[in-house]
Amino acid sequence: MAKTVDARGLSCPQPVIMTLDAIKKGGGEEILVLVDNDTAKENVARALRSRGWQVVSIEEKEGTYEIAGRRG
């Protein structure tokens, strides 16, 4: 089960801070980040990649983006 970060309703930098905190603290191999604006979607994906993670998929469901990441 991937760790989930719910950053809906938040604008940057908070979603990125929460994502980086989660991958720093958690020992998991997978992460799921929920955001609801396009800037946060791009920034979270960029932040994951910059920390050596893969962005596996980004899916939109009713205005929420689900960004699935995996440790690279």
Add this chain to the structure above:
Amino acid sequence: MKQIKNIFAGTWGIVAVGVVIGCLAPLLQLWGNPGNMGVCVACFERDIAGGLGLHRAAVVQYIRPEIIGFVLGSLLAALLFREFRPRVGSATIVRFFLGVFAMIGALVFLGCPWRAALRLAGGDGNAIPGLLGLVAGIWIGTFFLRNGYNLGRTQRTHGAAGLMMPLFMAALLVLLLLFPQIPGQDKNELLFYSVKGPGSQHAPLFVSLAVGLLIGFVAQRSRFCTMGAIRDLLLFRQTHLLSGFLALIVTAFVFNFLVGQFKPGFEGQPVAHTMHLWNFAGMALSGLAYCLAGGCPGRQLFLAGEGDGDAAVFVLGMIIGAAFGHNFGLASSPAGLGPYGIPAVVVGLVFCLFVGFTMREKTV
């Protein structure tokens, strides 16, 4: 991944936007805008406050079409790319006062981060303490961000609610068209116009509007933000947004140099003063306020265009802040500081520190 690929989201995209702004801003100066003020969001919102008569500083009164274009261009891009997301409710009143003090800091320095960059690119050495102050203010802001500072989540709202700022801007445009300046007069039935000073210097209305629309469009796509540029570097060691900001400065410098607008020095620079400490402190106040509010003045306009009601209130805060700034003698002029500029900066810094220390994740 079914999203439409955003060509502006990559490094070259943001650099291209910096280059576009770096060309257009000095061009606007050639076409009539004030010196080193091709585009200045703070100055232009201050001019709008004057055009509406919210303050009576006779030299800075004009409804600047660039600002209208920024919001409407961003709206257009957001609608076209399905990114219009009406949202409100993240400590809105706090954002209003952050806007007020951001403007007061900007008026002590005499410019927003965009203008600080353009002043540097035009050879104005006084921009250096200003830019250092901007970095210092944002650095303080990142301390709060690291410690859980957060204004809380937004809520989705009605589409019409997200249109409030674009509608306000459209209304300003209608007023500007219906009530143009009577040559040589400082007021018509409704609007105030400067007959001398920076407010009287402007590119033709439709040129300003077109440039504003273009910048608003590409800035919405690229998420261009001068505060974010410095914040992301300090907070995450990320240089994405910074590459856009640097592209703006370098392009504007080259452009100014080529057309003879580069005049290095400290004394006698257009709409600038030489009090380095207060150039620094004014921008530090602004930088901290932008950081706590999540965007530079330009970015707040672009966010307001894509439906962010909180950013819209920050913009209104800046416009009202400009009215306070000129009505209460807080704003600087080329002659130096306003009589109450120093206490205003101190009060603003105390306010921002209060917000930063008290509004943490745990307290929401």
